[in-house]
Amino acid sequence: MNYAGTPSFCAIAPIDYSHLVAGRSAHLVLAHLIDKEYQPESKWDQVDTYIDFIRNEKANGAFIMFDNGAYELHKSYEPDRLLDLASMVSADAIVLPDYPFRQSQVTIDAAKLYAPIFKENGFKTFFVPQSERNDADDWVAAYDWAANGEDNELIDIIGISILGVPVAFGHLEPSYARVVAMEILKSRSIYNPNKHHHFLGLNAGPALEIPTLIRMGVLDTVDSSGPVWAGIQGHRYTPDADSFQAVKKLTSPVDFHLPFTKDARTIERIQYNMNLTDSLFAPGAANTTAPWYAVE
Numbered sequence: 001m002n003y004a005g006t007p008s009f010c011a012i013a014p015i016d017y018s019h020l021v022a023g024r025s026a027h028l029v030l031a032h033l034i035d036k037e038y039q040p041e042s043k044w045d046q047v048d049t050y051i052d053f054i055r056n057e058k059a060n061g062a063f064i065m066f067d068n069g070a071y072e073l074h075k076s077y078e079p080d081r082l083l084d085l086a087s088m089v090s091a092d093a094i095v096l097p098d099y100p101f102r103q104s105q106v107t108i109d110a111a112k113l114y115a116p117i118f119k120e121n122g123f124k125t126f127f128v129p130q131s132e133r134n135d136a137d138d139w140v141a142a143y144d145w146a147a148n149g150e151d152n153e154l155i156d157i158i159g160i161s162i163l164g165v166p167v168a169f170g171h172l173e174p175s176y177a178r179v180v181a182m183e184i185l186k187s188r189s190i191y192n193p194n195k196h197h198h199f200l201g202l203n204a205g206p207a208l209e210i211p212t213l214i215r216m217g218v219l220d221t222v223d224s225s226g227p228v229w230a231g232i233q234g235h236r237y238t239p240d241a242d243s244f245q246a247v248k249k250l251t252s253p254v255d256f257h258l259p260f261t262k263d264a265r266t267i268e269r270i271q272y273n274m275n276l277t278d279s280l281f282a283p284g285a286a287n288t289t290a291p292w293y294a295v296e
Contacts, residue, residue: 003157008026011227058090070097083123199221227276230245
């Protein structure tokens with residue numbers, strides 16, 4: 001089930017650049033960016049800007065998924081706080097607490113505890129399988145619980161993480177580990193197409209994973225700050241690179257409070273990167289070898 005309608009890209013941008021990613025069918029909201037208890041008072045105007053942006057996108061029909069903060073803060077927000085924050089932007093779904101580098105049962109137990117509470121408050125539930133290092137079987141078991149187990153009605157969305165999958169499949173290159181993981185799920189008849197599958201972030205440029213995942217029929221939504229942040233950092237995507245990105249994954253953390261630039265070349269790079277990324281989702285694009293990715 002795809003709550004966004006068709007496979008789609010959830011673009012993430014620094015707050016002052018949010019208008020460049022408006023009008024999309026789905027968004028992943030970063031919880032810490034709307035939390036005034038986390039952000040210093042000097043950033044509160046930007047917090048309000050981000051809240052207004054998400055509310056407007058919601059009003060225009062976007063499907064809003066609300067992250068739990070674990071990736072950015074290295075610890076999930078407490079569920080009560082997640083409910084408060086998600087309600088501020090009328091989110092549709094909330095990511096349940098998850099615990100990277102720990103046995104899957106820890107994350108499963110948290111889901112069993114909090115998924116009913118989230119549902120009672122009107123939110124869809126978003127589960128992210130986790131495991132200890134190099135324990136692919138445990139990660140698969142966590143997915144299977146969410147997709148097919150006796151409690152699977154508790155889970156609406158399954159998140160395929162750029163952290164959790166490479167941790168579980170430690171012998172694989174992170175940039176395509178999720179493709180292998182999804183093929184394993186399909187080959188074992190574990191993959192459940194009745195769940196919405198969201199791919200959390202990208203470990204390389206967008207063209208490396210996305211076309212294959214679309215061809216496999218396993219991608220509903222995927223998020224990344226890559227196209228915008230690469231443009232800000234001076235990198236213009238190119239169809240001549242297998243991943244569209246001519247450099248390795250950018251390691252500098254995204255500055256979500258970066259002031260908006262007046263440099264026209266930077267804005268042009270961002271727009272080009274976004275156009276090239278969006279071209280991956282054009283009808284039939286993933287199923288052709290023609291130069292469909294050429295964007296003027």
